[in-house]
Amino acid sequence: MPNGSLEDHLFNNTSTLPWKTRLGIMLGAAQGLAYLHEGLEVKVIYRDFKSSNVLLDEGFRPKLSDFGLAREGPTGDHTHVSTTVVGTYGYAAPEYIDTGHLTIQSDVWTFGVVLYEIITGRRTVERNRPTSEQKLLDAAQNVGKLAQSCLKKNAKERPTMSQVVESLKQAIQESQEGINGAKKAAVTSSRTGGRRSN
Ligand SMILES: Nc1ncnc2c1ncn2[C@@H]1O[C@H](COP(=O)(O)OP(=O)(O)O)[C@@H](O)[C@H]1O
């Protein structure tokens, strides 16, 4: 695809996607997932939604790629399909990691993760570093909530600046714990000869 992937544009410093383009990409990707979930005879779970699988054409229109992991969704009275957990760690929904139960709602989780990446311009999950990603995601969500609370229409409902300071300190501490956790995990896995990400 002429414009590579969404990942290429989100996490490098040379290309900044305008806000309108970002929203257009997420709308297109959401329409793609909605079609897979609701527009076909059988429900299709995409399963590997992430910014590197959202490819961009010459007009920055998104195309979902890598259907290798896609699965037919539950049929009849079944609520989920049981699978071995695959996909990209960190983008996967917690209930899917815990139980292997895959539903179309698992795709919705990963879409949410990428939405955060779009707003923040940062990775909210680290590749192959499961210990840190939830912390980073939590921190991103907390900062999002903080912004929401500052923007309350009713001035009285807004936090005081000292409350804002506290919330930010907490978010920084949480994401720091995430980074330290990831470093520890990387060291442990290199000692034990496990695969190490870079
Ligand atoms: N058809 C394509 N056109 C442009 N870039 C692509 C295409 N397919 C893959 N890429 C780029 O190659 C990178 C690696 O893709 P891939 O092998 O699918 O691994 P992953 O999606 O897990 O990062 C992606 O980040 C994307 O930027």
Ligand SMILES: [Mg+2]
């Ligand atoms: Mg890919």
